Amino acid sequence: MTDCFFTGVRIICVVAQQEYNKKVCLLGDPGVGKTSLIRRFVEDGFSDKYIHTIGTKVSKKIVEFSDLNTRVSLLTWDIVGQKSIGLLESYFKGAAGALVVCDVTRDDTLSSVDDWVKNVRKVAGDVPIVVIANKSDLLENAVVDPQMVAIAARRYGAPYYMTSAKTGTNVELAFNAIGRMTLGEPPLSA
Ligand SMILES: Nc1nc2c(ncn2[C@@H]2O[C@H](COP(=O)(O)OP(=O)(O)OP(=O)(O)O)[C@@H](O)[C@H]2O)c(=O)[nH]1
């Protein structure tokens, strides 16, 4: 909405900030770091303990895109990484986008990315995707080649980010990217 005021000398127009709520799902095999990425993004924290997610947890963080004069309440949906579609249907419903996560120390988690993208798009439609290759701090154990991540991401028209929930590297960038993409805007590059 735009309000205009006549001050006697000039007309001043104030464009009101736009506000949106967007649901974004975290997908990926068990243990890739979905819960840890959300914790880093929302609370700026990390724990080495692995506690399987049971049920669904929704967290909220407001993101400001000043260049777009827009605020987005990102509702991040987290569940355990099991692929049985019946269980996941209600989780995917209404998603405006998805962050699909693999673990750079486990090759099979990159192969699964394709299934996760298909499953979410089957329910939510052709929503924007961001591919995340997580645990980039574990350099000595890395088996996933960033080039392979790039090739996978290109198939979905998605950007990709090498992240570490442990150190925080690129986490904010990846979540901001999906936020912008839910508005139909391109992501900022890494
Ligand atoms: N070194 C390192 N460890 C990580 C990172 N992200 C997550 N972890 C660890 O990996 C394990 C699994 O992380 P979670 O965030 O629980 O994984 P998840 O994908 O939510 O797992 P499910 O809920 O079972 O699907 C935990 O021990 C985390 O501490 C990371 O970036 N670097």
Ligand SMILES: [Mg+2]
């Ligand atoms: Mg979890």
